[in-house]
Amino acid sequence: xxxxxxxxxxxxxxxxxxxxxxxxxxxxxxxxxxxxxxxxxxxxxxxxxxxxxxxxxxxxxxxxxxxxxxxxxxxxxxxxxxxxxxxxxxxxxxxxxxxxxxxxxxxxxxxxxxxxxxxxxxxxxxxxxxxxxxxxxxxxxxxxxxxxxxxxxxxxxxxxxxxxxxxxxxxxxxxxxxxxxxxxxxxxxxxxxxxxxxxxxxxxxxxxxxxxxxxxxxxxxxx
Numbered sequence: 001x002x003x004x005x006x007x008x009x010x011x012x013x014x015x016x017x018x019x020x021x022x023x024x025x026x027x028x029x030x031x032x033x034x035x036x037x038x039x040x041x042x043x044x045x046x047x048x049x050x051x052x053x054x055x056x057x058x059x060x061x062x063x064x065x066x067x068x069x070x071x072x073x074x075x076x077x078x079x080x081x082x083x084x085x086x087x088x089x090x091x092x093x094x095x096x097x098x099x100x101x102x103x104x105x106x107x108x109x110x111x112x113x114x115x116x117x118x119x120x121x122x123x124x125x126x127x128x129x130x131x132x133x134x135x136x137x138x139x140x141x142x143x144x145x146x147x148x149x150x151x152x153x154x155x156x157x158x159x160x161x162x163x164x165x166x167x168x169x170x171x172x173x174x175x176x177x178x179x180x181x182x183x184x185x186x187x188x189x190x191x192x193x194x195x196x197x198x199x200x201x202x203x204x205x206x207x208x209x210x211x212x213x214x215x216x217x218x219x220x221x222x223x
Contacts (some may be wrong), residue, residue: 020075021093024083048077060206106130126217140167155202158191165195169220 027036036039051073058066082093159206194201
């Protein structure tokens with residue numbers, strides 16, 4: 001990319017997604033940044049995870065300035081991965097956008113089609129049904145196996161329990177044995193309690209962690 005393009009970008013005050021695409025292309029191109037050029041999909045996994053959790057933190061803090069910044073960091077990760085893929089001759093950023101647009105249209109037949117729904121519960125049922133059909137998930141095993149394995153363990157088991165419960169299936173209390181089995185049964189009971197109360201177990205534990213830190217802080221101030 002010519003030096004004139006770099007100067008144009010340096011002098012801009014307002015940017016677009018196209019500008020970000022150009023910036024990443026410059027950074028990863030000849031004469032750009034050696035670190036950016038060396039990255040792969042796998043090498044930047046930690047960044048994607050970290051930026052996602054920082055976005056969650058911004059939302060929970062109800063900090064719009066922080067959220068704006070963190071969403072930008074997440075968008076950067078998306079475009080970074082897309083640029084790596086394009087260089088490998090696979091998909092491009094436009095393919096990513098096209099794919100998600102098609103998915104949102106397909107998953108909302110009550111908006112883009114002739115399906116009628118009464119409430120958000122019916123929307124979610126349709127979503128799950130369409131997802132299972134488009135991903136060829138014809139049985140419970142396939143649906144459970146599709147839940148991402150890198151998810152935090154507590155989040156993953158709750159998603160598995162939620163999916164299984166729709167088909168009246170629950171894990172046995174003795175899938176693990178010994179001390180691990182006792183701990184597993186206690187954890188399962190806690191997750192089922194959260195499910196009954198429509199509470200996200202992962203969120204509850206994050207809040208508990210924050211509350212514990214504040215407790216220790218308050219205690220230390222009073223000493």
